Amino acid sequence: SAVISQKPSRDICQRGTSLTIQCQVDSQVTMMFWYRQQPGQSLTLIATANQGSEATYESGFVIDKFPISRPNLTFSTLTVSNMSPEDSSIYLCSVYSGTGDGYTFGSGTRLTVV
Amino acid sequence: EDQVTQSPEALRLQEGESSSLNCSYTVSGLRGLFWYRQDPGKGPEFLFTLYSAGEEKEKERLKATLTKKESFLHITAPKPEDSATYLCAVQRNTGKLIFGQGTTLQVKP
Numbered sequence: 001s002a003v004i005s006q007k008p009s010r011d012i013c014q015r016g017t018s019l020t021i022q023c024q025v026d027s028q029v030t031m032m033f034w035y036r037q038q039p040g041q042s043l044t045l046i047a048t049a050n051q052g053s054e055a056t057y058e059s060g061f062v063i064d065k066f067p068i069s070r071p072n073l074t075f076s077t078l079t080v081s082n083m084s085p086e087d088s089s090i091y092l093c094s095v096y097s098g099t100g101d102g103y104t105f106g107s108g109t110r111l112t113v114v
Numbered sequence: 115e116d117q118v119t120q121s122p123e124a125l126r127l128q129e130g131e132s133s134s135l136n137c138s139y140t141v142s143g144l145r146g147l148f149w150y151r152q153d154p155g156k157g158p159e160f161l162f163t164l165y166s167a168g169e170e171k172e173k174e175r176l177k178a179t180l181t182k183k184e185s186f187l188h189i190t191a192p193k194p195e196d197s198a199t200y201l202c203a204v205q206r207n208t209g210k211l212i213f214g215q216g217t218t219l220q221v222k223p
Contacts (some may be wrong), residue, residue: 003159006157020209026151031209033211035195042201042213042214042215042216043158043201043203043211043213044213045210045211045212048209048210063125078165092157092158094211096209097193102146102148102160102163102205103148103160103203104160105150105157105158106157106161107156108156108157110155
C-alpha cells in the first residue's frame with residue numbers, strides 16, 4: 001500500500017492567518033482526498049484533489065476557504081485560509097490505490113487556532 | 115440520503131470478553147465497505163474491505179461480516195491493545211467514502 005507523508009503534524013496558528021498542509025505519496029495515485037476530523041467526531045470529506053484541474057468540493061466547503069493544489073500524481077496541498085477557532089481540527093490526506101488495501105491515510109495535521 | 119450509522123458509540127469490555135460492533139448503512143451505488151482502526155493522534159489504519167453480502171474477513175481477533183444493510187466487526191477475546199476507535203466507511207460508486215461516527219472501544223485488563 002501507498003505510504004503518505006503529511007506535514008506539519010501539528011501547528012498552533014493565530015486567527016486570520018492561513019496554513020498550508022502538504023501531502024506527499026511514495027507512488028503515483030489517481031485519487032487523493034482531504035478530510036477534516038473535528039474533536040471527538042468522525043471524518044468529513046472536504047474535497048477530492050484532481051491532478052491538473054480544480055479540486056471537487058463537498059457541500060459546505062468552498063475553494064476560497066480551502067484552496068487545494070495537485071501539481072502531480074504524488075503531491076497535494078490543502079490551505080486553510082483566514083482561520084478562526086472553529087477551524088481547529090485534524091486534517092487528513094488520503095489516497096486510493098485501487099488495490100485490496102483500499103484507502104490509505106496520512107497521520108494527520110492537528111491544527112489549533114487561537 | 116447516503117448514511118452510515120455505527121453502534122454503540124462507546125464500548126467497555128473486560129479482557130477476553132467477546133463482543134460485536136455494528137455498522138448500518140443506506141447508500142446508493144455501494145462499491146465496498148471498509149473498516150478502519152484509529153488510535154488517538156493518528157490517521158485511520160486499514161483493517162478490512164468487504165464487497166458483497168455474505169462476505170467475511172478475519173485478522174487475528176477481528177472478523178468482519180457484511181449483509182445488504184449492515185456490517186459487523188466481531189472481536190473475539192479482546193486484549194487491552196485492541197482499545198481504539200473503530201470506523202466504518204462505505205464507498206460510493208464515485209469513489210468517495212462516507213464515514214460513520216465510530217465506536218470507541220476500551221478493553222480493561
